[in-house]
Amino acid sequence: xxxxxxxxxxxxxxxxxxxxxxxxxxxxxxxxxxxxxxxxxxxxxxxxxxxxxxxxxxxxxxxxxxxxxxxxxxxxxxxxxxxxxxxxxxxxxxxxxxxxxxxxxxxxxxxxxxxxxxxxxxxxxxxxxxxxxxxxxxxxxxxxxxxxxxxxxxxxxxxxxxxxxxxxxxxxxxxxxxxxxxxxxxxxxxxxxxxxxxxxxxxxxxxxxxxxxxxxxxxxxxxxxxxxxxxxxxxxxxxxxxxxxxxxxxxxxxxxxxxxxxxxxxxxxxxxxxxxxxxxxxxxxxxxxxxxxxxxxxxxxxxxxxxxxxxxxxxxxxxxxxxxxxxxxxxxxxxxxxxxxxxxxxxxxxxxxxxxxxxxxxxxxxxxxxxxxxxxxxxxxxxxxxxxxxxxxxxxxxxxxxxxxxxxxxxxxxxxxxxxxxxxxxxxxxxxxxxxxxxxxxxxxxxxxx
Numbered sequence: 001x002x003x004x005x006x007x008x009x010x011x012x013x014x015x016x017x018x019x020x021x022x023x024x025x026x027x028x029x030x031x032x033x034x035x036x037x038x039x040x041x042x043x044x045x046x047x048x049x050x051x052x053x054x055x056x057x058x059x060x061x062x063x064x065x066x067x068x069x070x071x072x073x074x075x076x077x078x079x080x081x082x083x084x085x086x087x088x089x090x091x092x093x094x095x096x097x098x099x100x101x102x103x104x105x106x107x108x109x110x111x112x113x114x115x116x117x118x119x120x121x122x123x124x125x126x127x128x129x130x131x132x133x134x135x136x137x138x139x140x141x142x143x144x145x146x147x148x149x150x151x152x153x154x155x156x157x158x159x160x161x162x163x164x165x166x167x168x169x170x171x172x173x174x175x176x177x178x179x180x181x182x183x184x185x186x187x188x189x190x191x192x193x194x195x196x197x198x199x200x201x202x203x204x205x206x207x208x209x210x211x212x213x214x215x216x217x218x219x220x221x222x223x224x225x226x227x228x229x230x231x232x233x234x235x236x237x238x239x240x241x242x243x244x245x246x247x248x249x250x251x252x253x254x255x256x257x258x259x260x261x262x263x264x265x266x267x268x269x270x271x272x273x274x275x276x277x278x279x280x281x282x283x284x285x286x287x288x289x290x291x292x293x294x295x296x297x298x299x300x301x302x303x304x305x306x307x308x309x310x311x312x313x314x315x316x317x318x319x320x321x322x323x324x325x326x327x328x329x330x331x332x333x334x335x336x337x338x339x340x341x342x343x344x345x346x347x348x349x350x351x352x353x354x355x356x357x358x359x360x361x362x363x364x365x366x367x368x369x370x371x372x373x374x375x376x377x378x379x380x381x382x383x384x385x386x387x388x389x390x391x392x393x394x395x396x397x398x399x400x401x402x403x404x405x406x407x408x409x410x411x412x413x414x415x416x417x418x419x420x421x422x423x424x425x426x427x428x429x430x431x432x433x434x435x436x437x438x439x440x441x442x443x444x445x446x447x448x449x450x
Contacts, residue, residue: 003340003341003342004039004341004342005035005037005038005039005048005049005050005341006034006035006037006038006039007038007039007040007041008031008034008038008040012030012034024327025326025327025354028049028326028327028350028352028354028355029354029355029358031049031051031355032049032051032352032355032358032359035051036050036051036052036055036339036359037049037050037051037052037055037338037339037341038051045348046344046347046348047347047348047349047350048338048341048343048347048348048349048350049349049350049352050338050339050349050350050351051351051352051355051356051359052339052356052359053356053362053383053384053385053386054339054383054385055338055339055351056351056356056385056388056392057384057385057392058338058339059330059338059349059351060328060330060351060385060388060391060392060393060395061385061392061393061394063336064393064394064395065333066332066333066334066336067330067331067332067333067349068088068330068331068333069086069088069329069330069331070329070330070331070348070349070350071329071348071350080252080255080256080259081248081249081251081252081255082249082252083095083252083253083255083256083257084096084099084253084256084257084260084398085256085259085260086256094236095236095253096398098232098233098236099229099232099233099253099398100398101227101232102154102227102228102229102232103229103398103399103401103402105401107227108153108401108402108405109302110302111152111153111402111405112300112301112302112305112405112409113301114149114152114153115149115153115402115405115406115409116299116300116301116409117299118145118148118149118152119145119299119300119406119409119410119413120299120413121145121148122141122142122144122145122410122413122414123413123414123417123418125141126138126141126414126418126420126446127417127418127448129446130418130446130447130448134445135423135443135444135445136443136444136445136446137441137442137443137444138270138273138420138442138443138444138446139266139267139270139438139441139442140166140441142266142269142270142273142410143163143166143262143263143266144163144166145266145269145406145410146261146262146263146265146266146269146406147159147162147163147165147166147258147262147266148160149262149402149406150257150258150261150262153228153402154228154229154230154257154261154399154402155212155216155228155229155230155257156216156219156228156230156231157212157215157216157230162208162212164204164208165205165208165258165262166262166263166266205255205258206251209251209254209255209258210251212230212254213234213250213251213254216230216231216234217234220234229257230254230257233250233253233254233257234250236249236250237249237250260397260399261399264324264325264403265324265403265406265407266438267322267324267438268315268318268319268322268324268403268407269406269407269410269411270438270442271318271321271322271438272314272315272318272407272411273411273414273420273442273444274422274438274442275314275317275318275321275369276314276411276415276420277420277421277422277444278369278422279369282314282369282371283415285310286310286311286314286411286412286415287415287416287449289308289309289310289311289412290308290311290412290413290415290416291416293307293308293412294412294413294416297417299413300409300412300413302405305405305408305409308408308412310371311408311411311412311415312374312404312408313371313372313373313374313375314371314411315404315407315408315411316371316373316374316387316389317369317370317371317373317374319389320357320363320373320387320389321357321369322438323353323354323357323388323389324389324390324397324403325353325389325390325391325397326352326353326354327350327351327352327353327354328350328351328352328353328388328391329348329349329350330348330349330350330351331346331347331348331349332344332345332346332347332349333345333346353387353388353389353391356385356386356387356388357386357387357389359386362382362383362386363386390403415449416449417448417449418446418447418448418449419446419447419448419449420444420445420446421444421445422442422443422444422445423443423444423445
């Protein structure tokens, strides 16, 4: 017989609800400490939090059709509209099917040279900065790299001159967080700084998208191929019977591609480089591997990806501690049962990679940075859904292969030739409230490695 998940004790509920408003990351950790299945009541609204691999598998994969995107969807749609991250049903299936060929493993492998070139440019830039002394905002630089890779691999577009996109997305995410805290009750026209920044960011993003669409459309008309994701989006928009609707959906999809295609990888690289700076013994092992595999100062190619196995483990461990997507909110469409617990229709259901990646039943000493967790022998003995940095099920991140290639190539090249150390006074870079995205920059001192 199924039962409702346990709820927090009466005296624990106020603390959880307060964190729901100001720090949902902390709320998820507190819920995970209570039980693997927790029900939190907020008046008539019930929130179900599940934190075991088999529970996550059921919600995200086995019965994924019953669970649509949840908390945060309305806030995200203010900017992303009905892009691939936020759309549902037939629209989402059509969008995914349209761009899927651009993300096939063979095509991504063929882009390895572009990824390596962009990583090499970043290395050269940081070498020059190393000679100038002072701190370099490494997060800013890797964000530029990931935007450049995105443009060349998925859009056939030079993104030079569009680096303001990153700042616009910061304002967008700030607004989304604000809306989640205020339950969307504060109109965006109010004269608060967050809303002002959001209105400007939305205007800037729309203008940038229009420029990018016009440029790519013109080159397509001149005979350019159309196998990249951006071209496929443009062609799909042209087939819409309503041109206004087609233009709006194209804008939504491109904004989503720009955000999801560069920001998560940049944040992952930031956390990876920070962890290496904090753990020099691990950095030494990455350097030893990179110098052996990429001898003679050469750039990596696609065949090197599996040879850089320890570097890959380092990136995987960084994503365990700081997953690109830390929470996967869903809404149950019909009543269901998860792990023997009843979930009513319309209930909010939360699965958090952040807490799954720290579950003590599946991760020994889970707060410790230990790349050897991802050695083949250890992975084989771990439940598949104990580690889901790219989500899971039908909505598994479509760009995971490209993101991993970028992260491994950049980590290997920078560590091979440079020492990146956190500037004194910035050793305690904090996890931003309610988000694991690295924000506010990462000042590091750079010098050539011995």
